[in-house]
Amino acid sequence: VLGITLESEETLRTKLANQPKNASVHLNLMQWHLKWGELSKAMDVLKLAIEAIPEHGWQFQEQLGDLQWKYAKDQHAAEARYREALKGNPLAKRALFHFGMLQVWRGRQEEAERLFQGAVQAGMLRDTLQRPLNVLDRSLPARGLWDEELLALPAVSGTVEQLRENLPVIWAEYLKWNRTRAQDAEADKEGLVDPHASGRWLHFWVYHPRFERGVWNAACHYKTPQLCKLLKEINNTAGGIRILRADFDVLEPGAKVRPHCHPTNQELLLDLCLRAPRQGVSLVRSGKEERSWAAGAIQVLDPSYEHQELNQGKSGQTDSGMPDVDYSLELRHFYEEQGKLDEKSSEIPSILEKWKGREEKMIRELRKKYSGDRGERILLRLLIRHPGLKPTRTKDKTNSQTSSRGVPEPGGRGGLTVHESADEL
Incomplete structure (x- = not known):
């Protein structure tokens, strides 16, 4: 991975003029602009790098995708940059993982699965559903939700x-x-x-x-x-x-x-x-x-x-009562939790009659009224x-x-x- 050292903009631009094919200088200048919140200038540096060092163009496209996603919050633009990066290197890791995830979000599951299967075959992943970008410790168990x-x-x-x-x-x-x-x-x-x-x-x-x-x-x-x-x-x-x-x-x-x-x-x-x-x-x-x-x-x-x-x-909820729920007991427990059982106990039959056929809505409204549950x-x-x-x-x-x-x-x-x-x- 190329190291990045922050210097003054003037120094970096002088270096870039003298070493236009030095990828590290391009990345250092990009990082300098990011440090000062100059996103458009950082992107311009990467675009210039693509032209100056076409053999490493996919790396700069990948970086542009990251900038579009994280800073510009433009996932469509990021998707386009990642796609270009993958044309230059079909196994560009960050581009592959992020582009594939964007395909999942777009509902293009088959395209995402094809990409992730390729990553498994290349040894980058052990499972298409487990996709840690930075660290995959194969000594740890492969399990999503624990039992x-x-x-x-x-x-x-x-x-x-x-x-x-x-x-x-x-x-x-x-x-x-x-x-x-x-x-x-x-x-x-x-x-x-x-x-x-x-x-x-x-x-x-x-x-x-x-x-x-x-x-x-x-x-x-x-x-x-x-x-x-x-x-x-x-x-x-x-x-x-x-x-x-x-x-x-x-x-x-x-x-x-x-x-x-x-x-x-x-x-x-x-x-x-x-x-x-x-x-x-x-x-x-x-x-x-x-x-x-x-x-x-x-x-x-x-x-x-x-x-x-x-x-x-x-x-996803119904208003009507559930057949396996004792709503009289539910009300007693609820009012007991609120410290109002003595006050409300005698009213429970009339409350149930009022909400007959809408028992679940009754519980939701009570929770909202007494405990702020929305x-x-x-x-x-x-x-x-x-x-x-x-x-x-x-x-x-x-x-x-x-x-x-x-x-x-x-x-x-x-x-x-x-x-x-x-x-x-």
């Missing part, structure tokens, strides 16, 4: 038990944060939400080590002191898991997160469901497997496998180091070419390592 047997592994089961025991505290801190500082929620920035969907995908970042305004911030959020204490305890447990990132992950009704893959299989998502809409309308799909969410459920997912999430909201799917989502991964001591924060969800990072140095020490809770 109960894997959840029972000692390193995972202890954490699962701790999360379940502390669910009321976790939920209380989320509710308070959402009530007092709802504006802290960060909407999806990576273009993964279906633009035609009606709902949003939001993140209340509990722990998210990253650069903010040029400063590295690895602090756990002050709004969740008890949860932060718990996460630190988990990280300090010998033989346990290592938490790399944590957030309250909110998927609004109607939202759809498009299929995507994380860039490494050395990390997992461990999710605790805090709230989910009724009738199983909030789903996670990984490969050919699909599971619905219910409050209290825990799932572990290898996100290097193609996966998507959706909350169908009312479009049908969101809310998770505590932990990004964790794969328990089968051997420890590493590196502290490098800047060596990934993609974000944690696989969105291209132009000019990165490639590879991904798990951070320790300064980046830990």
Whole structure:
């Protein structure tokens, strides 16, 4: 991979005039413009490089695709650039993975499958559905959604038990944060939400080590002191898991997160469901497997496998009652949770009569009125180091070419390592 060293623009342009076929100089100048937010100039540098060094044109087309996707947010333009890169090199890794993913989003599944099968045959992948761009550790198990047997592994089961025991505290801190500082929620920035969907995908970042305004911030959020204490305890447990990132992950009704893959299989998502809409309308799909969410459920997912999430909201729900549900008992439990059972107990028969034939709508309206439930799917989502991964001591924060969800990072140095020490809770 070509190294990139930032110098002054004048110095770089002088070098470029003297060495027009030096790919590193072109890339350094591109990176210089990106540093100062000059996207159009960065693109112009790459276009000039395509003309000056046609034998490496596919590499610059690939870089242009990354710029179009990440910075310009123009996926159609990115798709065109990746297509050109693949003409020059059918196995250009970033172009192949991103172009193939775009084909999935466009509904061109056969074209995507052809590309990914080619990558498997070339040894770039071991499965068309598992497509980590940066790191594929073949010593780790090939499994998207984990089953109960894997959840029972000692390193995972202890954490699962701790999360379940502390669910009321976790939920209380989320509710308070959402009530007092709802504006802290960060909407999806990576273009993964279906633009035609009606709902949003939001993140209340509990722990998210990253650069903010040029400063590295690895602090756990002050709004969740008890949860932060718990996460630190988990990280300090010998033989346990290592938490790399944590957030309250909110998927609004109607939202759809498009299929995507994380860039490494050395990390997992461990999710605790805090709230989910009724009738199983909030789903996670990984490969050919699909599971619905219910409050209290825990799932572990290898996100290097193609996966998507959706909350169908009312479009997937019925208003009428379900035949296997005792709504009288449901109401008693609900009012008991709200501390209103003594007040409402005698009214339950009349309430049921009023909502006869619309019992599911009744429950939704009650949850909305008393607990602010608007049908969101809310998770505590932990990004964790794969328990089968051997420890590493590196502290490098800047060596990934993609974000944690696989969105291209132009000019990165490639590879991904798990951070320790300064980046830990």
